[in-house]
Amino acid sequence: MQKIINTNDLAFLLYELLDVERFTRYSRYADHSRDTFDAAIELALKVGAETFAPHNHLCDGDEPRFENGKVVMRPEVSEALAVLRDTGLMAAAQDYERGGMQLPSVIAQTCIGLIKGANVSTQAYAGLTIAACNLIMAHGSEEYKRRFAEPMMEGRFFGTMCLTEPQAGSSLADIKTRAVPAEDGSYRISGNKIFISAGDHELSENIVHLVLAKLPDAPPGVKGISLFIVPKYLVNEDGSLGERNDVTLAGLIHKMGYRGTTSTMLNFGEKGGAVGYLVGEPHQGLAQMFHMMNEARIGVGLGSVMLGYTGYLHALEYARERRQGRPLKERDPQSPMIPLVQHADIRRMLLAQKAFVEGGLSLCLYAATLSDEKKHAEDPLVREEASGLLDLLIPIVKSWPSQFCVEANSLAIQVHGGYGYTREYPVEQFYRDNRLNPIHEGTHGIQGQDLLGRKVPMQDGRFYQALVKRIRSTIAECEGVSELQVSGQLLGEALTTLERVTEALQAIRKQDVERGLANAYLYMECFGHVVVGWMWLRQAQAALRGLQGNGVQPKAFYEGKLRACEYFMRYELPKPLALAEVLEQGDRTTLEMPDECF
Amino acid sequence: MQKIINTNDLAFLLYELLDVERFTRYSRYADHSRDTFDAAIELALKVGAETFAPHNHLCDGDEPRFENGKVVMRPEVSEALAVLRDTGLMAAAQDYERGGMQLPSVIAQTCIGLIKGANVSTQAYAGLTIAACNLIMAHGSEEYKRRFAEPMMEGRFFGTMCLTEPQAGSSLADIKTRAVPAEDGSYRISGNKIFISAGDHELSENIVHLVLAKLPDAPPGVKGISLFIVPKYLVNEDGSLGERNDVTLAGLIHKMGYRGTTSTMLNFGEKGGAVGYLVGEPHQGLAQMFHMMNEARIGVGLGSVMLGYTGYLHALEYARERRQGRPLKERDPQSPMIPLVQHADIRRMLLAQKAFVEGGLSLCLYAATLSDEKKHAEDPLVREEASGLLDLLIPIVKSWPSQFCVEANSLAIQVHGGYGYTREYPVEQFYRDNRLNPIHEGTHGIQGQDLLGRKVPMQDGRFYQALVKRIRSTIAECEGVSELQVSGQLLGEALTTLERVTEALQAIRKQDVERGLANAYLYMECFGHVVVGWMWLRQAQAALRGLQGNGVQPKAFYEGKLRACEYFMRYELPKPLALAEVLEQGDRTTLEMPDECF
Structure with a gap:
């Protein structure tokens, strides 16, 4: 059994939450259907599980070497990349006329995301090629597209x-x-x-x-x-x-x-x-680089999610299979041991992982749909708003999963106990792999400054206001719906707090940019949790529709979404927001710490 | 320059905060003086820096192998352990008559802690020997002490x-x-x-x-x-x-x-x-094992602190030396680059590390002084209270550093940027080494249950009440002292919240143990932050005494303590406490999540 993704969850997010089938009404994607989307996804998952995953651990223990001026590495890498090349997925989003599949960005990102979850290191050779190719396609001359980009689409370069x-x-x-x-x-x-x-x-x-x-x-x-x-x-x-x-x-x-x-x-x-x-x-x-950076940063966020996701699935399987200890009420030491998953503390750690990885995945896929809307929606107003929202959200999309899905990987280790810490089990590698994501493609610090210093205030806060409006509108839809009431209310309070902090910090920033941005990273944590909270509330809405209507997923799946949403609102959302007051005051503690006092 | 410890800080904690010199008034330690304490510490630090640290990275990349039924490893390990053996520090706390140095536990722990900071892996052979030796000394017959324990003190077994x-x-x-x-x-x-x-x-x-x-x-x-x-x-x-x-x-x-x-x-x-x-x-x-587990768990907590501490010192040096970027107000791209430490986000990460590692170190050393009081104080009431407080605090001493000093190691990586993620720099190894500590000697989950289910309620909450009283008394001392007012007030509010949560959870636990303990780990996070907050407030008090009196440390050192205390109260204390309401209500989210809903 592959432990890369819960395919029910992926289908739920793509079709029930984000309705990506609507993209088939865009002229660019007119030849596509849910069937062709699913075929590409199934192909990627199959290649990931069968060709990429099996050598993930091997390459970790036997990394590339520099010998006689050349790089030597295990043959499985080349073999897997050849299989990927032959699927055509490296040109998943490219035009038909260049040999591409002309799939929406959200589907192309999903496909490469599945490969990341299987083996992020081998995937990187392909992922970087796709990113570099896109850059040439966006800004290069026709000659360079032909000479350099097309062979990249084919996987030859x-x-x-x-x-x-x-x-x-x-x-x-x-x-x-x-x-x-x-x-x-x-x-x-x-x-x-x-x-x-x-x-x-x-x-x-x-x-x-x-x-x-x-x-x-x-x-x-x-x-x-x-x-x-x-x-x-x-x-x-x-x-x-x-x-x-x-x-x-x-x-x-x-x-x-x-x-x-x-x-x-x-x-x-x-x-x-x-x-x-x-x-x-x-x-x-x-x-030019920034023009492509949005997609690259969605890629980093999604990669981080997928590492968190596979770690979660491994931890879940272990928690279900491994028997250890007894219920606290059970005093007979000869009674049978229970599976780990029956201990509340293990469930807490699994719920946190579920909240992080499914929340992060919904965020990344949502961002990818904005990328599709931005480029190919027919209504220019839709394109403009999608573009602005995507720019605004990019620092969150890049950094939120990079933080909380590393945390998910740490929890996956913890669920495994001592075994989790050993290289005989895969979760420690996911944790190590994932620790790169808070650094490359712009550190947390860079992303925080980008969000608070550039993205929120751009066009007089127009897209920030548009995002707040969208979140408020979801919250309003949940009023009076008993299953969503608590979550909606908690998110609403957090959003109000975020708005207050945003207003205060923008005012401070205009007076004193150093002070205004001193805690930009902590501001981004609050912002990120509100956005992911919104994603969770929307998932809960969609799950409730599934439960009440004729949803195709199992009842327990939808219920799990409702519970994970409540978990996120009650247990995770409050933590970064606990610093709201410090942020709102433009606290100077970090700003003014003299070097010699460390 | 060694980057294991800030020796000013260690002296401050031992002598200005904890007044360990008072132990020389105990009959057992009557032959000792601050000079003999310092001599042992200096020796340990020298051996750590000169003999243990140099091969720390080598053994990470060239780990022990199993060949022909034997374990083969790098020769530096054996050489370093021989040097340590010859110092006599493996018997630092043992009786003179058995060839020991009869040093207080807090000094013996400090010495071995410095070796941990230098090279936790090589140290482990000695550390485990000391722990096993103590167990035989506590419970074994005289014959076993002679046949097995004494050769362990000598470092032969x-x-x-x-x-x-x-x-x-x-x-x-x-x-x-x-x-x-x-x-x-x-x-x-x-x-x-x-x-x-x-x-x-x-x-x-x-x-x-x-x-x-x-x-x-x-x-x-x-x-x-x-x-x-x-x-x-x-x-x-x-x-x-x-x-x-x-x-x-x-x-x-x-x-x-x-x-x-x-x-x-x-x-x-x-x-x-x-x-x-x-x-x-x-x-x-x-x-018998539990009898020795307190010291073993102080050892784990201290080991985690020391890994965090050395990571912090490496990050601090890097941040001071590495020039990158410019002040946000500076618009001339040709102006000189500034050291990383001048960026507020870097200072935030350094302050967090300082708060975690110096806070954690003060906690572990405080616990070690309780161990000394418990065993050797003349007043039986002092012994009894020290013993109870130590039992109460042990889950915190073991788990708090294991969590927040791993976080410190992660921040040390982040300060280094891409370099921090490479094995060419040492901080990534500290991060990997430290990730074991939340697991061995009792996972976070086990510690949380121990704290909330056993330690807080033991003897009708007597020692819990004694701890609360001690914390309240420190807070009361800070009232009206302008430099400590804010910190004291913030800690006071957090303590009130913790008391409310404790009362609620103990009531729930008596009705329904599964529900009462479901979020024991999260409760422990709150408890731990209040305790470390108390340690920080006491450090701030001591620093103020140093500033106002004739303290031997540089003024900037004392000011750094005051600022780090405020940082901890404002930026760190609120986070776990943000879940107080959820805990107080005995929230059932984690308890009732059905397995099939994951």
């Missing part, structure tokens, strides 16, 4: 994103990689990049690096960043491979988790300059 | 605790290991044990296993457990080693962290029965 440099970290303004124009219209790139996932390997015919670099006349800071395609092997006009480009693998970085994915240090231009091709206009690199 | 069995886990009532009387007065032991740390190695002349087993006439359940000494090699009357006992290493378990410590499966009696010696009376094994 893989891709990377080369942003980070050793001296700059999150501070992209400070990158030093240079691009000098060459006579043939291309550029010569030189500089050092670090933490480049999938930066070198022998898994594909070629590797297409997307590199942020600065032109000689670049203005300082982030406004002077341009985006370049720098292939490992040059690509001739006819698509055949030319000579090796001036990109060198300087070394591998050894990570706590995600061990199957190479993390590399790359040197560009050690022999005079790597050949690079400018994508779009000069100095637009960051904007 | 090492020790283990063999409790857990594959089928029983935390449920000791269900152990199956049997002990059959032999004609010579010894016993023949047979059964399987799992997760036995340091269960086999070639580091010492012999290994003394302390094994829980059941006699043929044993009553069922925990009342039928007896404690046996089972040496790896039999020990002749003259102390020389005899033949190999019937104990077999069945295999090694591979852990997420703590990799340098062997975790073993041991088979007793495969060839007819391992020779074992009954410790004390039959059927008293669990009581």
